[in-house]
Amino acid sequence: MSENNQFEIERYKPKSWDVIRTQDEGIFIITNGKVFGPTAYILHGPTVDNTSTYMKYQDVNLEKLVWKINSEYTIISVERGFKALVRASFRIL
Numbered sequence: 001m002s003e004n005n006q007f008e009i010e011r012y013k014p015k016s017w018d019v020i021r022t023q024d025e026g027i028f029i030i031t032n033g034k035v036f037g038p039t040a041y042i043l044h045g046p047t048v049d050n051t052s053t054y055m056k057y058q059d060v061n062l063e064k065l066v067w068k069i070n071s072e073y074t075i076i077s078v079e080r081g082f083k084a085l086v087r088a089s090f091r092i093l
Contacts, residue, residue: 007075014062018080019088022073027088028056030065038065043088 016032026045032038040057059065069075079088 007077009066009070009075012066012078014066014078015080016062017082017085018078019084020066020069020075021077021079022069023076024073026073028069029085029088030062032062038062040065040069 014030016030018030020028020030020040022028022045024045027043028040029043030038030040036055036058038059038061039055042054042056057065057068059068066075
């Protein structure tokens with residue numbers, strides 16, 4: 001994040017299990033699994049009921065996956081680590 005609190009996608013290096021928050025209050029978790037490859041799961045969003053998590057996007061690498069999410073929803077922030085994942089999961093319950 002820059003000093004003016006704008007997300008800079010050009011500087012972001014995605015890692016598996018990052019929690020991505022979008023402008024429309026969506027919450028995505030990205031993974032780089034061995035079976036499905038780079039995948040974005042949506043936890044929360046305006047068009048999703050909060051009772052389930054489902055696969056939303058897949059691509060050839062994490063960078064392209066993040067660009068796809070940003071082009072459709074506009075990313076506002078990214079949190080890393082297990083604690084961020086747990087916080088995001090509990091916030092939507």
